[in-house]
Amino acid sequence: MRKYLLPFAVCSLIFWSCDKKQRDPFATEKPDESRFTKIPLAGNFNEPMEIEVLDNGDVLIIERHGKLKLFQAESGNTIVVGELEVFPEREDGLMGMAKDPDFNTNNWLYLYYAPASEAALNRISRFDFVDNKLDLASEVIILDVDIYRGCCHSGGGLEFDAQGNLYLGIGDDSTPFESSNFNPIDERQDQPKNVDAQRSSGNTNDLRGAILRIKPNREGGYSIPEGNLFPLGTPKTRPEIYVKGNRNPFRFSIDSRNGNLYWGEVGPDGSEDKEGRGPKGYDEINVATGPGYYGWPYFVGNNSAYWKYDFATGESLFQFDPNEPKNTSPNNTGMGVLPVAKPALIYYPYAESEQFPMLGQGGRNAMAGQVYYREDYEKSDVRFPGYYNEKLFIYDWMRNWIFTVSLTEDFEYDTMEQFMPETHFEKPMDMQFAKDGSLYVLEYGTFWRANNDDSGLYRIVFSEGNRRPDVKISADRTVGAAPFTVNFSSSGTNDPDTDDQVSFHWEFGENGTTSTDTNPTYTYGAPGIYSVKLTATDLKGETSSSFLEVKVGNEAPTVSIDWQGNRSFYFGKETISYAVTASDKEDGQIDPSQINMTIAYLEGGYDLIETGHQEEILSVGESYINEAGCKACHGISNESVGPDYTSVSEKYKNDPKAKIYLIDKVRNGGAGVWGEQIMPGHTHLDEIKIGQMIDFVLGIANPTGVSGLPASGKYQVENVDDPEGFYLIQASYEDRGANGIPRIKTTGQLKLRNTAVSAYSADHLEGAARANPEDEYFVQFTTSESWLLLKDIDLNQINKITLSILPATTKGKIQVRTGSPDGRLIAETAMLTNDSRLASDPNEGWFDFSLTIPETDYYGDLYFVYLTDEPISIWNTFNLSTLKFGR
Missing domain, CATH: 2.60.120.260 (Galactose-binding domain-like)
Structure with a gap:
């Protein structure tokens, strides 16, 4: 009988496998985007950096300024569960987090941070996380990294592999601002050492500019696992290094099946190739199937080589050879000849990539997520389908997209496609698959170095059969004085499987009050900021939720423009009388001098104007600024990586050549006016659009055409014969805020178009x-x-x-x-x-x-x-x- 058992077992296995495949109808067929639901969980983070999803659905979130927060899945609340004293300047702070592979039994949490008490080091430490609290007294130091702490590229990602090895990504700790957006290899001894990345990324005896691989010890410290780039005891090397030649390996992952290391490399800012210096900048997605050297600061992208450049004489000496890269810098303490450089898997510049055009163009900040294996996760109703099996998830912080990448058997690039292209992601910062196979995404929000209202934690779930409802929540107004009546709407909510037959459950955030109406009305009695939640349930019991915030305590101002001419068209040269009035419930009578009145003539693009929300109406120029992602580095009135636009406008408001100068600055980049931070060139942007961006910026202090118009008076309309041009008339007033609710700016607007x-x-x-x-x-x-x-x-x-x-x-x-x-x-x-x-x-x-x-x-x-x-x-x-x- 035994000889029949094997065939029976094989047949049973085949049958079981086929049956299993049949239970995944999307094993090979791409599912429609409607089968994925992006569920908002928490928000309003202050520079969120990394997440760890716990097995019970709770999520740990670190913020760069030192706070550890916990999203509690059962209650939906987010609480502070720990805080480290950190040095938060530049890119340092609380940068990385990883839970121990045995976290469920030992409760160990590893954090990479810049201690406020240490002048020149960053540290990995292990802490106990017990009863939803970080025990600061339990700190065990694992590794200290000596750094310059003078500029940039701290890195900080932490991840464990399946063998319990801990990986740490560290940037080159070098300033890119003195090398014209090419590679920083300035060897002059009278210069700060951080202008030479050969001392870090090109130095085999330095931990910076590398991804380390260590084995943490229980008592503290670490051991060196076998298989790193330099065997223990190799002269002029650090055995902790797994891959070397990194500029800023900000986010990475380790393949759970084969141990491959994937990371996104944030590249230099050069927008054009230059003979004698080197290639334009590229961001990279890299794969390491074993230890290796990946080129920086001598190569970028597909091993495109930089030149050995003498910063003292301005002479280009020779072009580096990827087959035998040499580090001859006097700041190097490591080996003179480096390993053969390995090219990137995927690489793309600011402009459209010839090799990977689907990645688009614009700002860039490449990051690597996980490789998905369906069988690694519970057989839940929400895990991703087999279609995504063995695909690498990559994402870009600036371009707000997620792609999945398919590789060959040799782990070379095969194909890629955008994931959820109709869904918006606002600066994705980290992502992680949970135990149940759903994907958690952490979004940083619009502005760099800011506590963004639109930062958030989201969960993406998949519906194989019955799909979850798509929930839309809106209100006729979200800001006002108490008592404050709001008309809420679920308009647009739909269920793709049951002909929109859904039930509603509203939670208004005040006194536990709820409603099951489709479009309820609710009156808030007391000032405060309230989170409103709408949950939709379909006929089969599947639910989805969405949120919005209501701010009670400050009524938005009203602004009215009394324009004595036609309010839609201009007819040629004529004088028009106008008067602007504004009122505010809390501020009382408003002095007309506090009203900002501007009139500008804009060439072209009438139909491209974004009217935005009541509180803030956007011009063409600001719309293009938003589209290009410029607000990631420049706020309107708050300084970020670069200067705020208000300061720029004030600086150049009386300069008749300002527009030409600033257009050139945007297109070609540069530094020195606002500090050492270099703005990269943007030659990929249309020059006409750049001009309209500059018009907006200059118009903050000196509106195009007219500056400092009174709240009432007369305006001379000129005889302009441009079918696409229009006059933009705007009047705004910003109140003083009230009852803990921030200031609100209301803008009234008229657009006068050509009569044709x-x-x-x-x-x-x-x-x-x-x-x-x-x-x-x-x-x-x-x-x-x-x-x-x-x-x-x-x-x-x-x-x-x-x-x-x-x-x-x-x-x-x-x-x-x-x-x-x-x-x-x-x-x-x-x-x-x-x-x-x-x-x-x-x-x-x-x-x-x-x-x-x-x-x-x-x-x-x-x-x-x-x-x-x-x-x-x-x-x-x-x-x-x-x-x-x-x-």
């Missing part, structure tokens, strides 16, 4: 289509009762609208209606055909038809509705090119 409006740029179309054959732009009406919409149209002083039309063979008419497609009729054409065109103009092509508009003070949405009794085909559509508003 392209139908193609309509705000909305229904039953019509935009067409652009042979560089012509117009709208085709494809059904009767189809329409186009123009928002915020002021008909005051308008007595005619001239339509440029091409009826083809269709017989139909255009009606002009207010408020809706079936709203009040104010004008309509006759029934128009090609014969109408011939009667108007014997030449072929477009012809004009004028509509008389009765006197009215209507201001609002304007609909142009097409009516016909004839069938319409693609060959005989009624076409509309422009609408000219006249008086």
